[in-house]
Amino acid sequence: MIRIMIADDHQLFAEGLSQALNSLPDARVVGVVNSGPALEQALKTQPAEISIVDIEMPGGDGITTIDALGMRTRAIVVSMYASDEQKERAARAGARGFFSKAVPLTTLAAAVRAVADGKNLTELSDEERDQVLETYREAQLDPGAASLTAREREILQLLAIGVSATDELADRLYISQKTVKNHLASIFQKLAVSDRTQAAIEAIRLGIARPS
Amino acid sequence: MIRIMIADDHQLFAEGLSQALNSLPDARVVGVVNSGPALEQALKTQPAEISIVDIEMPGGDGITTIDALGMRTRAIVVSMYASDEQKERAARAGARGFFSKAVPLTTLAAAVRAVADGKNLTELSDEERDQVLETYREAQLDPGAASLTAREREILQLLAIGVSATDELADRLYISQKTVKNHLASIFQKLAVSDRTQAAIEAIRLGIARPS
């Protein structure tokens, strides 16, 4: 699980990004602050592998903040108006990634994974960087969730939309109730849960099923 | 259910906001686009009560777009650098609300509800507007969910984080298993569900419990 801290003075952006990143199965936003100094403060009590920092913030811009953070966290800079000059400065200050706010969420998610894995995206050429990001596009699912079979996923999807009774599941899938229970048993084992309620919650959390 | 369309050229912002608004129990984002013309196009096939429009977009700014939208949707403008002059122009073009991207999500959520309910926030003084927003801070919960008691909510919150077994719930709340079952029975009735799995899903959907 990658722990993320977000620093951005535009609260709407910060909160939205927080929600979005939290929906990833392999990341968790542990803090949202709105200034550089607040980020330094927050990281003292709450460690985070990754910090996403807006470069345009009032009261000491993001650059000086990143410099001050040093080794405590790895910073990814996001900017409204991404310029090469900004990128240069961010890289020199120690940022591991630099992105415009115009990039899709999936790109930032890939960057978070790449940087958490030790990559420094600012050292790479644009082509190299895109190539690296490509390899990190897929979330590393929980070891359990990754090994779910197609049928098991199907059952989880139904579970997550409220089809919880064994007989209903059996009807929907045109199989016997016994088979449903067998599938559920393996799902429980793989997800390390003990009943279908917990399985449904896990399914929603892992993004296996869209929560309606 | 309030249907929302988001138009913003900063995709990271748009997607994040989409996730955040989707987590509200009474709203649903039905489309995310990155330009004014794309918004007009999208609204032709997918109706939405509310459109959240960035005023700073390349290729014809948000203002002209709002003008063109007319009666099809009610626009709420968000801006990076909120100025009085921008606010004026937005109001004249027909926007029903105007907010800086620095406002908290809860404020925008309240504004969405207020505008969907027919209010025009741009016509109000700052004090009046804040007063109106205050009355819309709470989501209008489902008729069933609204009548849940404090204790029932508490049980739902635990359910939604995976505390599903009766004895565990009883332990956490320091009450007998029988009382837990009694509370669950009334929850099922109020939410019109038939078991704790469906109740947990409803709880997550209604925003009664934060999905961890």
Place this chain on the structure above:
DNA sequence: GAGTCATTGGGTCTTGCGACCCATCATCGG
């Protein structure tokens, strides 16, 4: 061809769950 695995299904057994009945006590509003 042997082996692995997904999918289907069987049986049995214990426990948990949900439906239904009930009572007690405190709090709060009329």
Place this chain on the structure above:
DNA sequence: CCGATGATGGGTCGCAAGACCCAATGACTC
């Protein structure tokens, strides 16, 4: 002061759910 409601319990009953064994088939790999 009294009725309503919420929170706490009790009991019973039938069925569902989950844990544990197992087997047959088909597909795919080595």
